Amino acid sequence: MTTSRGRRQRSREWILWGVPLAMVAIAGVLIASTQRQADYADWYHHWITAGVGALIALALARLPLQRLQPLLIPVYGMTVLSLIAVRLVGTTALGAQRWISIGPVNVQPSEFAKIAAILLLGAVLARHPVERPVDLLRPLGVISIPWLLVFIQPDLGTSLVFGALMLTMLYWSGMPIEWVVLLLSPLVTALLSGLVPWGMAIWIPLMAVLAFRSLPWKRLAAAITVAIHSLMAVVTPWLWMNGLKDYQRDRLVLFLDPSQDPLGGGYHLLQSSVGIGSGGLFGTGLLQGQLTKLRFIPEQHTDFIFSALGEETGFIGTVLVVAGFALLMRRLLQVARHARSDFESLVVVGIGTMVMFQVVVNIFMTIGLGPITGIPLPFLSYGRSAMLVNFICLGLCLSVVRQSRVGSLGRW
Known part of the structure; x- marks a missing residue:
């Protein structure tokens, strides 16, 4: 019985290894395809x-992940310092200051900050679960520092990842879903204030009722909720004009109708959609995509690698990639459920959230269902820092699998 159980678990590890390595293999060919007309050829990197x-x-x-716990605060502190260093000595490219040059290599500290935040937030929530509203101060403190430093680089896409991490890990740690909704609700208010102002007349009272029913000090909680949402509605126009760069505002608006600026802000979206659509059912074949060959799509080897996938492998190829990510996420949820400790479970859930949030946002961006945010597609987009972080995350998940297997064998 022990043998059959061990075989099942080892077979499932092939999912954790097989999906990422298959993505990397196909991505190398796609990156080579995007650089056929370029003056450099670093696809093999x-x-x-x-x-x-x-x-x-x-x-x-x-x-074992437990051995990493004494290092979590020093590692988190180093990533925060590296994010500060980006502001002081960082390298600027594409309108953002996100990299630190170390010799010939550019390191992106915001990628490593994601995994540092996951580890420390997992440890904090495992030791101090959110049972009262005041308990939110610890996780908010952990996330807010790297979030702010990444946001001002500016890197709107990566800053959104930190928000997704916090909400998902809070929910997984046992925080009531009503509190998760209340934490997310100011963002909805900000969107409504710009798109459907009259909707706030329904939304804000609804959130006040939710706060009244789910939080202590009911009347005070409802009043504070109304005040926060009212302030958000007032401040959002100012943040829109002063908190975002011009190109960020264009990205957030033009995805609704990229034809408004077909040679400017809408160019990426239009060309990406054409490239994916031109692949048809089976694609043009690897290294045969004409739009990819002629480099019609800027930054195709990084953020827009999915458009090369769509053109050269067609609908079948894109479905297989999406199915692979879904299979990977399913396996990560299984690992989280069977983890030996809350800390290990929270870390795996945080990693799964990071990966799948980036997958969804990146694919939606390339097919025109979302704004351009600069979020890479895990294991497929070119980028050394992102790739190393993805494999570090894979190693942490495999550690949890190994420890849970050792524990189950011990029980048998």
Whole structure:
């Protein structure tokens, strides 16, 4: 019985390894395709970085997560310092200051900040679950520092990842779903104030009722909720004009109708949609995409790699990739449910949230269902820092699998 159980668990590890490695393999070919007319050919660096990342994942898989807990605060502090260093000595590209140059390599600290935040937030929630509203101060403190430093780079896309991490991990730790809704509700108010102002007349009272029914000090909670949402409705226009760069405002608006500026802010979306649509059912074949070959789509090897996938592998290829990510997420949820400790479970859920949030936002961006946010597609988009972080996350999840297996064998 022990043998059959061990075989099932080992077979499931092939999902954790197989899906990422398959993504990396196809991505290398797609990146090479995007650079056929370029003056450089560094597509193979994608595979080299993945190889280094796989070795790191193998090493981390043998290390119990509990041994990392004494290092969590120092690692978190180092990532915060690196984000501050970006503001002081960082390299600017594409209108944002996000990288630190170390010799010939550009390191993106915001990628490593995501995993540092997941680990520390998991430890905090495991030790101090949110049972009262005041308990939110700890997780909010953990997330708010890297979120703010990333937002002002500016990197709107990555800053959204931190919000998704916090909400999902709070819910997984046992916080009532009503509180999660209340935390997310100011964002809805901000959207309504700009798109459907009359909707706030329904939304704000609804949130006040929810606060009254789910929070202590009911009348005070309802009054504070109304005040926060009213303030958000007033401040949002100012934040829109002063908190975002011009290109960020264009990205958030033009996805609704990119034809308004077909040669400017809407160019990426239009060309990406055409490229994906031109692939048809089976695609043009690897290294055969004409739009990819002629480089009609800027930054196609990074944020828009999914458009190259759609053109060269067609609808079948894109469905297989989406199915692969869904299978990976299903396996991560299984790992989280069977983890030995709350800390391990929360870390795996945080990693799953990070990966799937980026997958959904990136794919929606490339097919025209969402604004351009600069979020890469995990394991497919070119980027050394993102690739290493993805494999570090894989190693941490494999560590949880290994420890849960050892624990189950011990019980048998």
